[in-house]
Amino acid sequence: MTDIVTPESADGASEAQGRCGLIAIVGRPNVGKSTLLNALIGAKVSIVSRKAQTTRHRIHGVLTRPGEQFVFVDTPGFQRKHGGTMNRMMNRVVTQALSDVDVVVMVVQAGKWTPADAELLPLLPKGPRHILAVNKTDLLKDRNALFPFVQKIAEQHAFDAVVPVSAEKHRQLDPLMAEIAQGLPQGEPMFEEDALTDRSVRFITTELIREKIFRLVGDELPYSCTVVIEQWEELPNQTRIAACVFVERESHRPILLGKGGEHMKRIATEARQDIAKLLDQPTHLEVYVKVRKGWSDSQSALRELGYDAT
Structure with missing residues (x-):
């Protein structure tokens, strides 16, 4: 199965130079996608709520480091039960966001794998690097339960990397960024160095x-x-x-x-x-x-x- 990335195992990650790419952050509603985006960017570019389906728009968050530019795409949580024009519109936003990305970060909540999570797996595009971010690890009562939880998911989909994180507590974000960086292609930056988002x-x-x-x-x-x-x-x-x-x-x-x-x-x-x-x-x-x-x-x-x- 795919190894779980720890701070120690990420030490040897290569430092990409002159790279830029699109990273889609996907997952069912309310797993912490927007919180993770804000934590990775280091600024609030996407709103956060404990209620599901807070995000309605595709939002690009930009992080520029020496030789690297990460363009994150925060998406609404995918809804299998459409329930109206706006939900269908949000599902199209998710599908379009996945169509032209270099890395897909699928976010799940630690210890909670649901049918809604499993329904997303066939939608992940072939080609981009697939990373599973197991979020909210700070809420786990039994840390020993993390490995069998990840193993269960890995049996259903071959992720390139699995990184347990806590977006709320800013834990394990550097190992996640190192894994994302491995999927960035060579290319010029898409945004100015000081840009944080494509939104006004x-x-x-x-x-x-x-x-x-x-x-x-x-x-x-x-x-x-x-x-x-x-x-x-x-x-x-x-x-x-x-x-x-x-x-x-x-x-x-x-x-x-x-x-x-x-x-x-x-x-x-x-x-x-x-x-x-x-x-x-x-x-x-x-x-x-x-x-x-x-x-x-x-x-x-x-x-x-x-x-x-x-």
Whole structure:
């Protein structure tokens, strides 16, 4: 079976020079793909929530080191049960992300191998280097259970490397990067040296607001919300932003606003703090709510709201 990579076994990994490649991070929902991307990049380029299916867009995270550029592709968790236009759209994002990559990092949760994980194996493209990242190892109560868990997966798919990691605790990230680097082809960098993502600051701003909704609102409502920037004004010492949260039903408005608007105030306050850090200057953020019925099941609405609904 494929060896489990430890810090000691990664010491002899070759140092790639003049290499650049695309790395897809895939896995079922809620295994920590976005947390891993942010940890590898060293910056927050993808939002994180304990709720599944937080990521809706394909997001490139960029890490440039001497002679190497890693272009990570964070994808939504693949859904076998589509359940609507937006889920079908997100599944296409995953499929397209896998079509032209040099390395595939499949993320699973340590100790939890599910049918949803197994259903992803036939979708992994032939050709790229395949790495299994066994995440959340810090949550394992019995460390001795890790080897038989990995062996069970390796019997189903021949991974080139298996690396136990904890994205949350930043453990074993260097061995994972060494394994990824082995799959990078020779080539010129795709992005400038200081680039962290291919997404605009406005896009990341909408994602930060949506992250707070996912974290602070009940289980179902966040999946019926999307965020659009309606005003962006850059002043000498401040950025003023007006953002609209679209919901699908009139009944969603009072839930999102909360009593006396307190819920929305907390969402806006926490989002504003993160956005101010992102922009590195004081930020005024106004967030309000509008109803747009059926937006998540309409291709035209999804395109208008910034989703790749082709």
